[in-house]
Amino acid sequence: xxxxxxxxxxxxxxxxxxxxxxxxxxxxxxxxxxxxxxxxxxxxxxxxxxxxxxxxxxxxxxxxxxxxxxxxxxxxxxxxxxxxxxxxxxxxxxxxxxxxxxxxxxxxxxxxxxxxxxxxxxxxxxxxxxxxxxxxxxxxxxxxxxxxxxxxxxxxxxxxxxxxxxxxxxxxxxxxxxxxxxxxxxxxxxxxxxxxxxxxxxxxxxxxxxxxxxxxxxxxxxxxxxxxxxxxxxxxxxxxxxxxxxxxxxxxxxxxxxxxxxxxxxxxxxxxxxxxxxxxxxxxxxxxxxxxxxxxxxxxxxxxxxxxxxxxxxxxxxxxxxxxxxxxxxxxxxxxxxxxxxxxxxxxxxxxxxxxxxxxxxxxxxxxxxxxxxxxxxxxxxxxxxxxxxxxxxxxxxxx
Amino acid sequence: xxxxxxxxxxxxxxxxxxxxxxxxxxxxxxxxxxxxxxxxxxxxxxxxxxxxxxxxxxxxxxx
Numbered sequence: 078x079x080x081x082x083x084x085x086x087x088x089x090x091x092x093x094x095x096x097x098x099x100x101x102x103x104x105x106x107x108x109x110x111x112x113x114x115x116x117x118x119x120x121x122x123x124x125x126x127x128x129x130x131x132x133x134x135x136x137x138x139x140x141x142x143x144x145x146x147x148x149x150x151x152x153x154x155x156x157x158x159x160x161x162x163x164x165x166x167x168x169x170x171x172x173x174x175x176x177x178x179x180x181x182x183x184x185x186x187x188x189x190x191x192x193x194x195x196x197x198x199x200x201x202x203x204x205x206x207x208x209x210x211x212x213x214x215x216x217x218x219x220x221x222x223x224x225x226x227x228x229x230x231x232x233x234x235x236x237x238x239x240x241x242x243x244x245x246x247x248x249x250x251x252x253x254x255x256x257x258x259x260x261x262x263x264x265x266x267x268x269x270x271x272x273x274x275x276x277x278x279x280x281x282x283x284x285x286x287x288x289x290x291x292x293x294x295x296x297x298x299x300x301x302x303x304x305x306x307x308x309x310x311x312x313x314x315x316x317x318x319x320x321x322x323x324x325x326x327x328x329x330x331x332x333x334x335x336x337x338x339x340x341x342x343x344x345x346x347x348x349x350x351x352x353x354x355x356x357x358x359x360x361x362x363x364x365x366x367x368x369x370x371x372x373x374x375x376x377x378x379x380x381x382x383x384x385x386x387x388x389x390x391x392x393x394x395x396x397x398x399x400x401x402x403x404x405x406x407x408x409x410x411x412x413x414x415x416x417x418x419x420x421x422x423x424x425x426x427x428x429x430x431x432x433x434x435x436x437x438x439x440x441x442x443x444x445x446x447x448x449x450x451x452x453x454x455x456x457x458x459x460x461x462x463x464x465x466x467x468x469x470x471x472x473x474x475x476x477x
Numbered sequence: 478x479x480x481x482x483x484x485x486x487x488x489x490x491x492x493x494x495x496x497x498x499x500x501x502x503x504x505x506x507x508x509x510x511x512x513x514x515x516x517x518x519x520x521x522x523x524x525x526x527x528x529x530x531x532x533x534x535x536x537x538x539x540x
Binding site for chain 1: 485486488489490491492495496507526529530532533534
């Protein structure tokens, strides 16, 4: 098949899934934003948007920008996805509306408040343990350890085999990229991991009263099928760990490298939530998602044809100087509410309230128990096709 | 000028309430109450910001 390059948009040779990009995306994001409201990425033959206004508008226009063709690079209208599509993330209305209602009800800010006492108890336990050790790895010992305790508990997953959740998250998020080395390496653990996940998604595996059992309660009310409930539990387990892990890891990173910001949080622990929001804006754990055009769509002066994939660079939008004053300055007093790290519109992260609760509680516990927080060695990033991830974050703390 | 909420989309995230409590209020059942559906001129800019900031795009300002 021949494919002529579009002539009325900037055509760029940037590879957002390549090593150079992943090691230092900020300059690429600047180039993408400055090139125009919409650009074409030659290498993958996809369109892309990196400015806040256009990304925001596209995410909120689900009728023009579909999720049903997948939110990664693979176009489900043309190629087979590596797993059955998500009923939430990779679906459009009206199918999406029906199931989203169920997850929304289970995970509204009000419903999630009930988790607070147990989340606080776990945070207290974990934070006092690492503070006693003085030096520790912020990624494995806090940013991973905390969500791996509280989130599967909230869903109702048993205590054994939870390391599979991290391996599965690697598959899911690298799976949004092209079939590059990261994709292949993430998929290598293969069937045993996917079988473990499938097993946890079954009704019989889930503890009563948890979020997972809540999905099956919707089956009993006749709202969804048994298979659909299993896929919704899979969504919780896919999207609920890695995203939160790296959001927390980057929050720790920012606070450990900006003593003034850490001091501000210690002085006023109610800044815990704003600190998390500012990290989400600044670091954007999910760097990009794609949409597919359902029809010809005009963006600024460009017409994107129907059936094309479009990259929405959430991370670039969140640092767009057209939207934010001094966007590269990290400031927990900024009180950002409008960032796109959780997406926007009908697909806005359904687990946002849980992520926010986890982060708020963990940061509040740290602010209470820790006087000084600093790096004990160089942080090591972890490459991922769509996540901004950390492999290691050596931290040194002094108890308050 | 009128603020309207799409009840099917609203998830009670409370962003609007935090930005313009004079206009938006979540009740005890997590249902959004629009206290002043026709916001006075001095609040319109903040209401516009709240509408744009709603994570679910559940709010609309009808001119």
